Amino acid sequence: ATAEKGGFASFMDKEIHDQPQAVADTLLGRFDLEGRLTLDDMRIDESLLKSIDKIVVIACGTAAYAGQVARYAIEHWCRIPTEVELAHEFRYRDPVVNEKTLIVAISQSGETMDTLMAVRHAREQGAKVIAICNTYGSSIPRESDAVLYTHAGPEIAVASTKAFLSQIVACYLLGLYLAQLRGNKYRDEIETVIRELQEIPAKIQRLLDEDKQQVVDLAAKYKDTQSVLFLGRHVGYPVAMEGALKLKELAYIHAEGFAAGELKHGPIALIDEGQMVFIIVPSKNGRDSLHAKVVSNIQEVRARGANTIVIAEEGDEEVRQYASEVIFVPQTATLLAPLLATVPLQVFAMELATDKGLDVDQPRNLAKSVTVE
Ligand code: G6P
Secondary structure (H helix, E strand, O other): OOOOOOOOOOHHHHHHHOHHHHHHHHHOOOEOOOOOEOOOOOOOOHHHHHHOOEEEEEEOHHHHHHHHHHHHHHHHHHOOOEEEEEHHHHHOOOOOOOOOEEEEEEEOOOOOHHHHHHHHHHHHOOOEEEEEEOOOOOHHHHOOOEEEEOOOOOOOOOOOOHHHHHHHHHHHHHHHHHHHHOOOOOHHHHHHHHHHHHHHHHHHHHHHHHHHHHHHHHHHHOOOOOEEEEEEOOOHHHHHHHHHHHHHHHHOOEEEEEEHHHHHHOHHHHOOOOOEEEEEOOOOOOOHHHHHHHHHHHHHHHHOOOEEEEEEEOOOHHHHHHOOEEEEEOOOOHHHOHHHHHHHHHHHHHHHHHHOOOOOOOOOOOOOOOOOO
């Protein structure tokens, strides 16, 4: 078993460290020499894809958070209204779906029954389905119209890590592809994103090499904490929810992710002395107004006694004064930030669970793939 884990203490640890490769492999061979995207597993007619008027992303668990991240990118690049919904909720609410709807079903295993049932329901209404999946020949890709495989390699640990990053990448490839197909409104931005995507694996590696010890120490320090909150905005919001989910799954700690803008509408009542709060700060370039708003959220929770753990872009020195601790991540395009900001949150949950003596590969009550509705 130690050999299978490649010398790591757990599959979870190995899979977190597999992430640079998982992202690189998911990107591999998708661009031609002119930088044009070619999605070879695309079996839906291009003319049909040009005419869709709505995208609905369906998934469960971590895969649904990947979908939530992707929505910001797909809607921005393609200008197609995009919704993200938990597959089990979608299936039983009589959703409006037809021939002009494109369903994107995200599933690591390809066997999640809730997602499969939603796929079947959507196809019965005439929608086309693209599966984003990590498991060749599994049920969801078999029952879909097209597949975009994530090439993360087998994910053994129950809680998802490398599949999550790969799912975001695959969704972005799909978004870029659709944007190209529909006339490339944001040509320059899209070219930048394609270039920056290629740099992500090395940046994740650098993050693992340089930041891991800091996060290990942080987890040891907060080992007995009872509750952790995560705040994020824009693409940082689903990152906050994924950070909270990892902590629930691995360390059995009550954790919740909030949209930072929602803080004042309720969650701020939870803040008192010593409450641990992670804040995912958006990059300063591009959307500076959001940066300032999230920085003021840090001040608000800090003023009420919270311990503020800030995840910010390298060079963002301004946040230091409001942070109990800052974890710096490499700079990248705004929409790509989740591929970096998520990593310390995964490491934090894994290390804290390990410090509590828990089995990080097989948390209690959970299954790797849930094949019942
Ligand atoms: C289970 C796993 C989660 C996973 C979810 C969706 O609940 O414990 O880690 O995110 O299923 O799995 P899928 O294989 O469809 O991505």
